[in-house]
Amino acid sequence: xxxxxxxxxxxxxxxxxxxxxxQFEISGNKVxxxxxxxxxxxxxxxxxxxxxxxxxxxxxxGTGYNISYLKEQLEVILRVNQEWDVALVGAGGLGxxxxxxxxxRGRGFRIAVVFDNNPAKIGQxxxxxxxxxxxxxxxxxxxxxxxxxxxxxxxxxAQSVTNKLVEAGIESILNYAPTSLTVPSKVRxxxxxxxxGLQHMTYYM
Numbered sequence: 442x443x444x445x446x447x448x449x450x451x452x453x454x455x456x457x458x459x460x461x462x463x464q465f466e467i468s469g470n471k472v473x474x475x476x477x478x479x480x481x482x483x484x485x486x487x488x489x490x491x492x493x494x495x496x497x498x499x500x501x502x503g504t505g506y507n508i509s510y511l512k513e514q515l516e517v518i519l520r521v522n523q524e525w526d527v528a529l530v531g532a533g534g535l536g537x538x539x540x541x542x543x544x545x546r547g548r549g550f551r552i553a554v555v556f557d558n559n560p561a562k563i564g565q566x567x568x569x570x571x572x573x574x575x576x577x578x579x580x581x582x583x584x585x586x587x588x589x590x591x592x593x594x595x596x597x598x599a600q601s602v603t604n605k606l607v608e609a610g611i612e613s614i615l616n617y618a619p620t621s622l623t624v625p626s627k628v629r630x631x632x633x634x635x636x637x638g639l640q641h642m643t644y645y646m
Contacts, residue, residue, distance in 0.1 A: 451492050455515055457482060458489065462512040474505035521549025528582050528611070530602050531593030532557035532565070532572045535617060539593060540567045550589075554581060558598070575602065582609035589613045596620035603630075 461481050465473050475486035475493075482489075493499055493511075496518055500506035516522040527545075529536055529552050540552050555567055558575040565572050573581060582590070590611045594602055599618035606614060607628055614630045616622055624630050 447495050451495055454484070454488075454492055455519055457484075458492070459512060459515045459519065459521075462508050462515070465508050466512060470508055472505050473508050473511075475500075477505075516549070519549075523549065525550050525589055526553035526585060526587045527551065528554050528556070528578075528585075528587045528590040528606070529593065530556045530575065530578070530590065530606070531617075532559070532562045532567060533593065535593045537567055539591060540570060552591075553585060553587060556581075575605070578602075578605045579609040582606070582611065587611065589615075591615045591617065592622075593617045 458478065461478055462473070464481075475489040478484070478489050479486040496514070499511050499514060513522070527550050529539055532555050536555065536557070540555060545551060552570065555570050555572050556575045556578055557563060557572050562572050563574050587609075588611060590606045590613070592599055592602055592606070592614060596618045599616065599620050600622055603614060603616075603622045603624060607624060612628055614622070614624065614628065616630055616632045617634075619634050619636060621632070622630055
């Protein structure tokens with residue numbers, strides 16, 4: 442099924458299913474069911490089955506899903522059966538945490554280059570990466586053929602940084618800056634703002 446015909450909300454749940462399958466596999470489980478996954482994730486088993494049916498038949502009624510096989514198929518669907526190089530802009534506290542986050546390893550992503558515009562940070566080392574000047578964004582990203590970037594800069598700098606990334610050929614951006622960004626329609630952007638998440642929760646308190 443062409444990607445454009447599948448609701449984005451369905452695509453957004455696939456990484457959650459993949460994470461659950463990985464946890465089941467680490468625990469030594471071989472087979473699971475939509476009911477077990479649903480209880481683990483707080484999602485209805487019917488929703489899980491409906492989501493997976495967008496991509497084919499992965500299990501059999503009465504026997505459930507082979508965890509290793511379904512995990513492998515979701516990795517192919519999400520294109521994380523390969524390792525993607527990611528550019529990070531922002532070498533502050535959040536940037537340091539992102540570079541040192543071990544969760545990227547083995548899950549399809551690698552922070553390959555870090556940029557900042559602070560002279561005090563340029564040339565410094567984070568893990569095994571040397572922080573480069575933001576002036577090098579276009580040439581470096583183009584040379585490395587990177588297609589994914591993370592933005593972890595103050596909100597006032599985020600749009601200009603994003604413009605540079607788009608000019609460099611970036612196609613997907615994960616934005617940690619607490620502001621909305623304008624990008625061409627061909628560029629996919631996802632915003633992560635913890636305050637928005639907290640405000641969502643406090644409504645129910």
